[in-house]
Amino acid sequence: MKKYLNFSLSQKILIICISSLSIFLGMLYIYHIKHAESLYYQNAVTQIYNKITDFKLSVITNLDNNGSIHGLKGLNEECSSLKDSIPFAQYCALIDNNGVSLAHSIPQNVGITYDDDVTKKAINAPTQSMFVSQLPSGKKLIIFSSPLRIVAEEQVGIVQIALLPEALTANLVLYRNKTLVLGLLVVALFCFTLFYLLKINIILPFRRLMDTIVHFFHKGELEVSDQQQSIQEMSELVDFFNDMSENMKRDSFFKIGFAQEVLKRKNAEEYLELSEKKYKSIIDHIHEVIMLTRPDGTLTYISPSCKAVLGYEPAELLNKNLWIAHPQDAERVYEVLKRALGGERGEDFEYRIVTKTGEEKWITHSWQPLKKDNKLQLIVNVIREITKRKHMENDLLMANQDLMKNQELLKDMIQDIHKTQQQLKDTQDQLIQAEKMSAVGLLAGGVAHEVKNPLGVIIQGVNYLSKKLGDKSENVVEVLEMMRLSVKRADNIVKGLVDFAKSPKILLQQENINKCIEKTLNDIGATVDPQKINIIKELQSDLPDILINNTKLEQAFMNLFINAVQAMPDGGTLTVKSYLSELKKLGNSVGRRKEDRFDLGERSVIIEIEDTGEGFNETSLKRAFEPFFTTHGPRDGAGLGLAVCKNIIEMHKGHLFIDSEEGEGAKVYVHLKVEDISEEVPDS
Amino acid sequence: MFKKKILLIDDEVDFGRIVKMNLELLDDSYDVSLARNGKEGVKKAISLRPHLIILDILMPHMNGFEVIKRLKENDKTSIIPVVMLTAKADEESKIMAAQLFNEDYVTKPIEAPELKEKIDAVLKRTQNI
Incomplete structure (x- = not known):
């Protein structure tokens, strides 16, 4: 429905005008037709009656002298003429007062009597009359009758004409049709004229104005103006618009692009609307x-x-x-x-x-x-x-904590493994060392016998030659003495080897260590130059007796003292201290490790042997206790002294170590057990 | 002249000979006989009945301790003092000698004067007994 109502303005104006005009003309037409019909009917009736009157004059002219109507002869033709002169006439008859047909347009009907009500009424009617009669066939007839008066206006009969109803309306229909066609032509002409005028005066100017406005507002063309002034109102509207346009052009805001601004705003509004929809959709989902x-x-x-x-x-x-x-x-x-x-x-x-x-x-x-x-x-x-994430984080945290625990356990295990590995390595080193010592021991045992026999022969030979030839030549004496000393040195080396590979079992007795130290110091003191070597003794007098093997310890101290003296070729001070002390520092065999010989805080007799000699460098200090390692020449020993000393001290379940820096002398510490030493110490 | 008969039992022939020469050079009262192994040593000890026997320990077939055992078992030789002379200078040998046989002990290489002192000391002790 809306589609059909969606006409343009010109179409709407045209339809309204045509509709109004059609209604107006229709009403006018109906009114005119009604009026024309009435006039036309009266005119038709009058014409019929006039023809009847003419017929009656003809009849009167043909009357005989006595004026009897019955003498009329040959009026049938006049009846026929009358009938023919009137369109749609069915018949025409001259009827006397008795209803007998005197003349008739249909000659066969002459002499018949009309006794119907219409004829009777017409005969009795004083003036002209008109009746409507319906035939048995249903057909309607309009009966016109007019009385025929000849003398003193005495009625002698009537003239009767029967007509079909069309006789009165035939011309009227024609007129009506003509009028209608004419009216339609007028309407068409009017519509065309109206449409033309509307288009010229209203629609076209209006469209131009609209185009101008569209150009102005939509496209921003400020120079556009409308000069159309065809009608007063439109002219005023155009003037108004032109004024407004001029004002806008003068306005600085519009100069920088009002139209563009409007366009932008419109675009922005569209974008904003789209954006709002988009964001709403996003937020909703x-x-x-x-x-x-x-x-x-x-x-x-x-x-x-x-x-x-x-x-x-x-x-x-x-x-x-x-x-x-x-x-x-x-x-x-x-x-x-x-x-x-x-x-x-x-x-x-x-x-x-x-x-x-x-x-x-x-x-x-x-x-x-x-x-x-x-x-x-x-x-x-x-x-x-973030519930799921939190749960996952929590799980992760728990897993991490477990991992940390496991890591700690793993670390502990690794530490244990390292510790065990170190212990194994130490044990391996000890085993290797023990194996080496065992091999050295076996070697020494075999060598001792095999070497000492020839040495015995040599020394006996030297003794013999000394006895036999000694008095004869100083050189011989000197050479024999050199041979004797060499044999002694060789013998000492062999003894050192044997001592190093000694039997682990030694005899221990409760004795004061100071006696052992003093005896050894006395022995060494006799061999050194007191001018070069200053010997200082600081021995604690009230030391408890401890389980020792005097001979072995003397051997050990002798080695240590000789080393100290040899470390001071240009002279120096040898300080020997003995004292009782608690071991308060971890390390150096003090601790809880299996290989540690002393507990922390345990009492120990400590002997310090300090020299002011060359000291040990780092490498020498590390290797000091290795068998056959020496920093001296071959005449000063085979490098077994410190190794033998360490073995002897370890036989006593004690500990021997050296504290030294190169060029600053050396201090040898001997820690010996105060108690809990069995009578026979097993292998260290 | 009274001769102090000494029997040296040692498988080292050269050592025995040089010791014999030295001892006899140092003291002409020494009459040193030599035996080159334990078995010969026991035989000579029984036949010679020396005043002192110097006995090497490490010898093939019969070592010094077995020789001592044989000597102690034989009445003719049981009282003869023995000085153990060996290159086996470890403590174990000394302990064994001291505890089992109560004998003296010297180690190679020993110098002739030292050996003579030891021999004289032992002879003196046994004479005192």
């Missing part, structure tokens, strides 16, 4: 909950996702304060939200909430205050559920 909060904490907007996250419908929360924090997190949430309502910005604040159904969830909450004139207007909140 994202998992995060978007909330807008007033400064008083009430909600002005909350996105539909709140149903899934919080369990509430948006309508349930609007214009209300939302408080769903878990009781355990309530305090910190309150503090943070208070800052948020104070205008602070916040990101990724994580806490627990309780949903409408009582379910506990983790969320992360970020918010951004919107301010105007430094006054808080709204707070934009974004809430995202």
Whole structure:
């Protein structure tokens, strides 16, 4: 329906005008036709009666002298003429007062009597009369009758004419049709004229004005103006528009592009509308909950996702304060939200909430205050559920803790393994050392016998030659003495080897270590030059007796003293101290390790042998106790002295170590057990 | 002249010979006989009945301790003092000698004067007994 009503303005004006004109002309036509019909009918009746009157004059002319109507003869032809002169006439008859047909347009009907009511009424009617008679066939006839008076106006009969109804209306229909065609032509002419005038005077100017406005507002063409002034109102409208256009052109705002601004604004509005739709669609479908909060904490907007996250419908929360924090997190949430309502910005604040159904969830909450004139207007909140992530984090944390524990265990295990490995290595080293010592021992045992026999022969030979030839030549004596000393040195080397590979079992006795030290110092003192070597003794007098083997310890101390003296070729001071002390420092065989010989805090007799000689360098210090390692020449020993000393001290379950730096002398420490030493010490 | 008969039992022939020469050079009262192994030593000890026996320990077939054992078992030789002379200078040998046989002990290489002192000391002790 709307489609048909959606006409243009010109079409609407045209339709209204044509409709109005048609109604008007239609009513006019109906009125005119009615009026014309009445006139035309009266005219037709009058013409019929006039013809009847003419017929009657003809009849009177043909009357005989006595004026008897019955003498009329040969009037049938006049009847026929009358009938023919009137369209749609059926018959024409001259009837006397008795109803007998005297003359008739149909000659056969002459002499018949009309006794019908219409004829009777017509005979009795004093004036002209008109009746409507219906034939038995249903056909209607209009009967015109007029009385025939000849003398003194005495009626002698009537003239009767029967007509079909069309006789009165035939011309009327023709007239009506003509009038209608004429009317339609007038309407068509009027419409055309009206349409032409409308188009020229209204539609075309209006369209031009519209185009101008469109150019002006839509395309921003400020130079456009309409000069059309065809009609007064349109002229005024155009003038108004032109004035407005001129004003706009003068206006600076419009000079920089009002039209463009309008266009931009229109585009911006369209973009804004599109953007709003887009963002609304996004907000409606994202998992995060978007909330807008007033400064008083009430909600002005909350996105539909709140149903899934919080369990509430948006309508349930609007214009209300939302408080769903878990009781355990309530305090910190309150503090943070208070800052948020104070205008602070916040990101990724994580806490627990309780949903409408009582379910506990983790969320992360970020918010951004919107301010105007430094006054808080709204707070934009974004809430995202992170329950799964939190559970995963928790699982990860637990797993991490387990991992840390396992790592610690692993570290402990690795440390144990390292420790065990070190112990194994130490044991291996000890075994290797023991194996080496065993091999050396076996070697020494074999060598001792095999070497000492020839040495015995040589020394006996030297003795013999000395006895026999000694007195004869000084050189012989000197050579024999050199041979004797060489044999002695060789013998000492062999003895050292044998001592190094000695039997582990030694005899121990409770004795004062100071006696052993003093005896050895006396022995060494006799061999050194007192001018070069200063010997200082600081022996604690009240030392307890300890289990020792005097001979072995003398051998050990002798080796240590000789080493000290040899370390001071240019002279120096040899200081020997003995004292009782608690071992308070870990290391140097003090501790809880299996290989440690002393417990921390255990009492020990300590002997210090200090020289002011060359000292040990780092390499020498590390290798000092290795068999056959020596820093001296071959005449000063085979490098077994310190190794033998260490073995002897270890036979006593003691410990021997050296503290030295190159060029600053050396200090040898001997720690000996004070108690818990069995009578026979097994292999160290 | 009274001769001090000494029997040296040692498988080292050269050593025995040079010791014999030295001892006899140092003291002409010494009459040193030599045996090159334990078995010969026991035989000579029984036949010669020396005043003192110098006995090497490490010898093939019969070592010094077995020789001592044989000598102690034989009445003719049981009282003869023995000075153990060996290159086996470890403590174990000394302990064994001292504890089992109560004998003196010297180690190679020993110088002739030292050996003479030891022989004289032992002879003196046994004469005192």
